[in-house]
Amino acid sequence: MTEKTLRLMAVPVCVLLTAIAAEGAWSTVPLETWTRAQSMDTSIGLHPTPAEWLEQDGRLTIRGKANCWDTRLLPGDQSPDTRVTVDFTINSSAKQPRRLPPISTYRWGYHYAENVSGWDVGLVLRYRGPLNHYRLSLSGHRKELALWDSLGEFLQFAKCPVTVGAAHRLDVVSRGAHIVATLDGEKVLDYWDRNLPHTEGQMGLSVWRSDVTIDRYAVTPLSPVPLTPPKHQPDFHFEQDGEHAILFDGFEPIARFHKATRGNVGALTIGNIKLKPGNRPSYYTWYGPAITPGPGHGVLPLVGELPDALRVSRTGEQLHMAFDTNRPDTAKAEHQCVVRFDEVRGVYRYEYKTHLTFTSEGPFKINAFELIDPLTQNNRPPGPEVTYRWNAAEHRWHLYQAPDLKWYRYPLIDHLAPCANRETRWGKFTNLLYPDSGACPTFELGLDWERDPKRRFELGLCHWGYDFHHRETGNGDPVLPGHERRFSVTMTGMPMSEARKIFAASTVSPEVAEHAEAFAVFNPAGSTFAETSTRPDPKSMTVWRDAKVDAGVGRRDSHSLRIDGPGKGWVQIYQHAIEANAERWWVRGWCRSRGVTGRGLQLRTAYSYSDKPEQIFYMDARGDTEWTRFSFITDVFKKRDCTNVVFELDGAGCVWLDDVAVSALAPDQTPDQTPRPVPTDLVTRNDVLIDLPMDAEATRGVYDVSHNGHHLMLEGSPQWLQENGRGFLRFDGEEDGATIPLKPRLLPLDYKAPVGQIKTLFPLESFSYEFWARPQLSPTGATMSLLNFRWNARLEFRRFNATDGTCLLYYQNDRRLPEDRWHGTGEVRIEKRVPCNTWLHIVTTHKDGKVVLYIDGEPTGEAEYDPETPGFEFFMVGTKYHIGWAYGGGRRYRGDIGPIRLHAAALSPSGVADAFRNGWPVVEEQK
Structure with missing residues (x-):
């Protein structure tokens, strides 16, 4: 800010309402005309107990009732050139120790510092609203003065000879960016606001949890004087x-x-x-x-x-x-x-x-x-x-x-x-x-x-x-x-x-330039999906992901959000985007569907960085439906600081969403909801968490018939083929791949002690992976990945031998040890040479310190681990299985893949044998 700008701030720009105390009255402006100021500081509660303001015998007595400021404002804007004179006595102090704002981000509550540290009496200057004013604060207990600014936090802390029980006169002269305060004729503040000074607004009085008497309050306009700030002298x-x-x-x-x-x-x-x-505090960091x-x-x-x-x-x-x-x-x-x-x-x-x-x-x-x-x-x-x-x-x-x-x-x-x-x-x-x-x-x-x-x-x-x-x-x-x-x-x-x-x-x-796709802008008042944002030219900080804007379909206009199944459309809502100070939130909008199969559509509201809290609302939308209103109330947003609102389409077909809104509810608001029961044949299974039978032609993905939503999403162009009525996918070893995005049921768990690693543990201790695979002989001998979750787990085919047409099947599922600092080091590895170009039924069971590898129903290898160790390594980055390739895009698989399952228990030997005999469904040949 230039000196010229600072000089101009001394020019009066508003209508004056002069308050000069008449003889025998604390103020010429009756208290009933003063207005109570709102605070944006929610740390004090939304409705703190108001102070008592009492006019009696020409005095104003204020008794604070809460550990926060209670402020009343003199009506009318005042000049930037003003003198405020206050005669006051602090009868009893709040007796608060100095406590500056703690080190934290306060992403949704910058105004938090308004009620720190705890004071007795305050003068409000140039109030344009709860986010635009100064407050001069006095503590008789600490004998301290502070100048607080809604834009810059605490601008000054200084010793001040204010005494509890003694009468004082405080004079504050503010001219443009210059504020000078004297207490009983002694200067206690001389400050130039060189950053973003407030230039006009109302004046007022504040009290903390203390008892204060005001004998005189007078505001006097001053003649403007050109001012030049002195050179800043750091100390x-x-x-x-x-x-x-x-x-x-x-x-x-x-x-x-x-x-x-x-x-x-x-x-x-x-x-x-x-x-x-x-200036405002900008950030914090460790060093x-x-x-x-x-x-x-x-x-x-x-x-x-x-x-x-x-x-x-x-x-x-x-x-x-x-x-x-x-x-x-x-x-x-x-x-x-x-x-x-x-x-x-x-x-x-x-x-x-x-x-x-x-x-x-x-x-x-x-x-x-x-x-x-x-x-x-x-x-x-x-x-x-x-x-x-x-x-x-x-x-x-x-x-x-x-x-x-x-x-x-x-x-x-x-x-x-x-x-x-x-x-x-x-x-x-x-x-x-x-x-x-x-x-x-x-x-x-x-x-x-x-x-x-x-x-x-x-x-x-x-x-x-x-x-x-x-x-x-x-x-x-x-x-x-x-x-x-x-x-x-x-x-x-x-x-x-x-x-x-x-x-x-x-x-x-x-x-960024290479990823210029358009995202629908999230508007909590109602996303119409007509406005989009791109990475190179962002219009919003919060956008809808995965689903696409359809410019040809809309409820009231020509735009909506289209989800092709199986798939989802979702928004990650940080709590800057919606009102966070509530107990319940309302999610509502409209949906339309065509050709939806499987379990249909559901809404999931969930904390972004853990499996809880979470609420799921079933919406159905199977078959063909016209625009249908949905309405749900959730309390998940109470968990700070980020909530996912996810519309999940389970099965084929597509749905359109429009006019989706999210807002906080007042305590007396309870809008109607639109709950729908989940059909009994579509209830999620708990014994099998992934079940991909390959029994229907796959274009975008393979449906998870366990109804847990762990669909196999295809990338590249894997072919869906049939042999003897059994369906499978063929991967070319070059461009083809697939992923299984994980639902919260399978997301990694925290392991915080003693080294503080988060999201590193597989959520199951007893489980079984099941695959049907027919690897081709690798022409280059390069390793091919069937299953990968970043570092661990891995199921790969290695060391191809063209002479006998075999390869080495390698399975890795390491454990995290208590002393591990980064990767899990408790090795759990099994290798077995297997034939290529032959269907293999592969099962790995995990339970009670032992992993067993089965090939075609027979146990062929095992590895032991300590079941008292924290768990199987499952590092959070990616949050999806890679099938037919590895995390990062390498180790492409050449061959065929049949049914894939994850059982939520270790299959018994007889259970594995039964899965080998009966686990691949035969369906009618599809042409």
């Missing part, structure tokens, strides 16, 4: 706040340092980081670095306790400090940090330099070496139906320098994991989030160690859409004890004038 120093070390610039808190007690236990976490004086495999996210713990662990050698115009991090079995690091103010850009610079040495006893195989992982605060705007709103940070793009040194960008769309992990150059490079009217969060990195050519450095948007990995990754060579790495990380801001030029010079990353 960096630390203050202790409980377990936090707070970094201040003068009286403004700009970062909070904390040693984590959960999650990344012991990690130095830096939160509520401000990039510019008066370690993080090296996996390792506990939690692998962050090296801080050595020592705060504040002594931060060895400060200089304060004032710059702050210099040193600290150490160490994980004895992995690495130790020495860090130097300089915090300074960039006068040219008008932003802060947090400059870290690190010297790290690996201390493992032997070679250390690195999975990821992550320097920082900033988690942004409120970078998603509230949706149109949200009641309790916040000031969004505006970020829509991640701009980065690629290995060719050119600037590229990708959009911050929640589900962009395949397109949003981009390689950057090795050495020195910059990346930033754009736009941001305050200052664009900018990261300057320097990598000063020899690169392993098998590894790369990449930037990544986490799949939940709020944090930004900066990490080295790839399948490189192990590093040896004593291996050293030096690197630097600078966290700073970039003015929009500069960032705008970089954005104009950038191009959409090639990976």
Whole structure:
């Protein structure tokens, strides 16, 4: 913001309502004309107990009843040039200790800081709404004053000689961006808001859970005076706040340092980081670095306790400090940090330099070496139906320098994991989030160690859409004890004038440009599917996935969402998009169907990152139906912070959805619902979780007759053929493949102790895989994959012998051991040489520490494992089985595949023999 702009703020732009107390009255404006202000802070409850406001004997007495502000506003906007005079007495204090906002993202509640730390009396200035005002706060218990800003959080904390039980006069003069406060004639605040100052609005009074008397309240307009802000003079120093070390610039808190007690236990976490004086806190991050495999996210713990662990050698115009991090079995690091103010850009610079040495006893195989992982605060705007709103940070793009040194960008769309992990150059490079009217969060990195050519450095948007990995990754060579790495990380801001030029010079990353398909925009008020968004030109942060927009069919217009079966259409709703402060939510809309078979259509509402909570609503839609209304009430959205709304079509045919809406319900709202019973012959089976009999011609997929929805989805062009009435699929070994996307019943489970790995365990302990397969002799001898779930499980054909026409069947289903840090290391492997070009009935049973391999009904091999270990390895990435190829696209299978089943128990030898004799249905030949 320019000085010229700041001067212009002193010009009056609104109608004045002057409130000057008459003799014998606390105010000339009767209390009944004042209005109560709403708060967007839902941490205090939606309906906190209001304070008592009582006029008596020319005084105003206010008695707070809750641990939050209660505010009344003087009617009428006031000039940006105003004096407010208040004579007051704090009769009893709330006696709250100082407590600055905790380190967290608060994606749906930036206004949370409004009621921290706990005060006694406050003056509200330039109130334009709950998201646009200042509050000057006083605590008699702490003898402290603070200036709070709905855009920038706490702008000032200062000692103030206010005393409980004593009469005081507070004068506040605000001219444009300049605010000066005196208490009993002594200056206690002198602040210039250089960022995004509020320029007009109402004035008011606030009280916390305290008892306050107001003897006089007067607002006087002042003549405008041109103002020039002085040069910013930084004064960096630390203050202790409980377990936090707070970094201040003068009286403004700009970062909070904390040693984590959960999650990344012991990690130095830096939160509520401000990039510019008066700016909003932008993000938090740990600083370690993080090296996996390792506990939690692998962050090296801080050595020592705060504040002594931060060895400060200089304060004032710059702050210099040193600290150490160490994980004895992995690495130790020495860090130097300089915090300074960039006068040219008008932003802060947090400059870290690190010297790290690996201390493992032997070679250390690195999975990821992550320097920082900033988690942004409120970078998603509230949706149109949200009641309790916040000031969004505006970020829509991640701009980065690629290995060719050119600037590229990708959009911050929640589900962009395949397109949003981009390689950057090795050495020195910059990346930033754009736009941001305050200052664009900018990261300057320097990598000063020899690169392993098998590894790369990449930037990544986490799949939940709020944090930004900066990490080295790839399948490189192990590093040896004593291996050293030096690197630097600078966290700073970039003015929009500069960032705008970089954005104009950038191009959409090639990976994003290659995926330019259109997605229907999610509108919680009602998705009509007429508006679409693409990755290169995103119109929305939240979109419908998998299903396609049909521009030829609609209920009231010509657009709808079409789901071809078996398939689904779904939206992942982060709680910025809908009102989160409710007990129940209403999902409703319209559907139409043609030729639907199988179980029909159902709606699943489920927490995105676990199997619970979940609710399923059966919708039927079998056969041909015209537009039919559906309406369901769910409470799954109570589980923060993300909910999937999934319409699942089980079977062939297609359905169309239109005018789909999602909204919070008030306690007294209970709309009609449209429940439908599930036909008894379509109830999901519990004994068999996947049943693909290959008894009908497959085009898009093979139907799961267990009704669990684990359909085989085809990719490429596998052929459906028949021999002697038995159907099967033929894979060409080049382009053909298939997947089985998993429903929550089979999604990986958490294994958090002792190393913090999540979503790594198969959900069953007793089970059986069953396959019919006829592998062809590989012309190249390359391994062919029949079953794969990323690292584990695997069923493959290897070591082909053209002489005798055989190959080696390889089965792997490893266990996770308690000490495992990354991959499961409890090997469970069976090998058996089998003939090619011959149908094989393959079953593997798992139970009580033993895996048995059966071929054509007979046991042919086994492996043992410890049943007390955590479980079978089943790593979450992908959440689908790959059939006829491996995760990542390799090891293509050449041959035929018949029925596939997953039994939820270990089949007995007689059960396996019966499946061999009777498990492949014979159907009428289809032509």
